[in-house]
Amino acid sequence: xxxxNTTFPIIDRLQSSPVDRDDILTLLTATGALQxxxxxxxxxxxxxxxxxxxxxxxxxxxxxxxxKSCSYCAIRAPNKELDRYRMSAEEILDIAxxxxxxxxxxxxxxxxxxxxxxxxLETVIPKIKQQFNTEVLLCLGERSKETYRHFRDLGADSYxxxxxxxxxxxxxxxxxxxxKNRLDCARSIKQVGMKLGVxxxxxxPGQNFESLADDILLGYELEPDFVSASPFIANxxxxxxxxxxxxxxxxxxxxxxxRLMHKTCLLPTVSALEKIYPHGQLMGxxxxxxxxxxxxxPSSRRENYAIYSSHRFIVSRDHALHIIQQAxxxxxxxx
Ligand code: 5AD
Numbered sequence: 001x002x003x004x005n006t007t008f009p010i011i012d013r014l015q016s017s018p019v020d021r022d023d024i025l026t027l028l029t030a031t032g033a034l035q036x037x038x039x040x041x042x043x044x045x046x047x048x049x050x051x052x053x054x055x056x057x058x059x060x061x062x063x064x065x066x067x068k069s070c071s072y073c074a075i076r077a078p079n080k081e082l083d084r085y086r087m088s089a090e091e092i093l094d095i096a097x098x099x100x101x102x103x104x105x106x107x108x109x110x111x112x113x114x115x116x117x118x119x120x121l122e123t124v125i126p127k128i129k130q131q132f133n134t135e136v137l138l139c140l141g142e143r144s145k146e147t148y149r150h151f152r153d154l155g156a157d158s159y160x161x162x163x164x165x166x167x168x169x170x171x172x173x174x175x176x177x178x179x180k181n182r183l184d185c186a187r188s189i190k191q192v193g194m195k196l197g198v199x200x201x202x203x204x205p206g207q208n209f210e211s212l213a214d215d216i217l218l219g220y221e222l223e224p225d226f227v228s229a230s231p232f233i234a235n236x237x238x239x240x241x242x243x244x245x246x247x248x249x250x251x252x253x254x255x256x257x258x259r260l261m262h263k264t265c266l267l268p269t270v271s272a273l274e275k276i277y278p279h280g281q282l283m284g285x286x287x288x289x290x291x292x293x294x295x296x297x298p299s300s301r302r303e304n305y306a307i308y309s310s311h312r313f314i315v316s317r318d319h320a321l322h323i324i325q326q327a328x329x330x331x332x333x334x335x
Contacts, residue, residue: 008037014260019220024213028253035253042256042288049263053332054290054324056317057137058099059108061297061305062087062120066112068141070164070175072204074235074306075112081237083304086116089123093131095296096124100132102317103333107134108293113141122154129155139197142181145188152192159189160197160226165204166218167211174204186222197266199228202254203246212250216257226266226291229254233272233308248277252287259288266291274313281315285327292320 010023011034030038046052063086069076087095096107107128111117117140128136138151139160148159163182165171171179190196200215219227231246251273259267268291269284277283281292295314297305302314324331 008034010034011038011041011260014257019217019261021210021213021217024216024257025209027257028209028212028250030253031249035249038253038256038260039287042259043286045259045263046267046288046290050266050290052329054285054292054320054327054329055106055266055332056104056320057106057108057291057293058102058104058296059110059293060087060092060095060099061110061295061301062092063111063114063117064301064305065114065116066141067115068113068175068177071239072174072201072232072235074237076238079237082306085301085304086111086114087120087301089120089127092120092124093127095298096128096132096134099296100134103335104294105132105134105332105334106137107132108137108139110139111141113143115143115147118147121151125151125154125156137197138194142177142185145192148185148188148194149192152194156194158195158197158225160199160228161186161189162197162199162201162228163215163218163222164199164201165207165211166200166214167207170204170206170211173206183222186224190223195225196222197226197228198222198224199226199230200254201230201232201246202251203232203244205240205243212254216254216261219258220261224262224265226268227258227262228268228270229258230270230272231276233275233312235306235308245276248273248280252283255284255289256287268293271295271313271315272308274315275308279323281319282323282326285323285329290329292324294320 064075066075135157137158168179231251267289269281269289273280
């Protein structure tokens with residue numbers, strides 16, 4: 001039995017199981033008093049289940065080679081306009097040391113889907129664990145269950161593999177590979193014992209509200225440890241380069257709905273929010289987020305890591321600390 005204790009029972013009902021798809025559809029387009037209440041309840045939920053600490057991740061984008069050809073992403077294999085790079089173990093460990101020195105204890109290693117990184121990670125992951133004893137979070141794309149198990153055995157704690165969209169037809173049109181493979185990968189990540197991060201992109205060409213509601217329901221079904229929502233950003237040298245950006249409010253509403261459905265999940269406020277709207281990342285914190293990723297990729301490399309366009313918003317430590325303070329929260333910094 002769910003206690004209906006507000007003038008917005010539709011928000012209470014997000015905590016019932018199964019959640020009603022029509023309720024999600026209504027809340028995705030919430031504006032005015034309903035949206036304010038949705039965000040307020042998401043903040044309350046965060047306070048109750050996660051406390052007021054915002055987790056900081058330091059990301060190192062170790063390679064921009066990619067086997068895939070996702071239509072929204074400039075590091076897609078067919079893009080010849082990009083200088084490709086793959087960092088050495090020394091370069092990665094040096095940056096990991098910088099992340100550790102700033103008091104951040106989640107080292108986030110991201111790359112295109114580039115299996116040639118595996119040999120480098122063979123040394124890098126155990127060394128990070130030995131030298132810094134931080135959490136190691138990976139985002140390296142679709143791999144075999146054995147590879148995921150090996151990453152776990154090397155010391156990796158967690159892995160992000162977003163499903164991007166729950167619509168199999170739209171997924172295949174966008175990423176040119178089957179959604180089923182990706183979901184099998186997500187399940188394998190959990191099965192081998194790593195924490196799982198999932199999420200969707202909001203505003204992909206061809207997407208509709210029904211499919212965005214299904215994205216949220218799929219996220220719930222996968223029982224992830226982290227769940228994200230990012231607005232689509234048009235990227236130069238991609239088939240979607242002229243498409244409009246994803247809707248800012250729909251993204252914030254998705255985040256707040258996710259917070260209310262997942263309660264204890266880590267929920268990032270992504271840099272793409274800041275790119276499409278002034279103070280967008282702060283507004284993400286106000287919609288229930290509790291993670292910020294700070295970019296530690298050296299600037300010479302960064303311009304070629306064009307996932308959210310070459311002019312993406314680069315999150316610095318100062319920016320993160322500033323918005324955390326503005327949101328009345330505390331940054332998780334270790335001295
Ligand atoms: N717009 C929005 N999200 C993007 N990503 C990559 N490119 C874009 C884009 N143009 C996200 C995808 C991917 C993650 C690494 O970055 O969700 O999984």
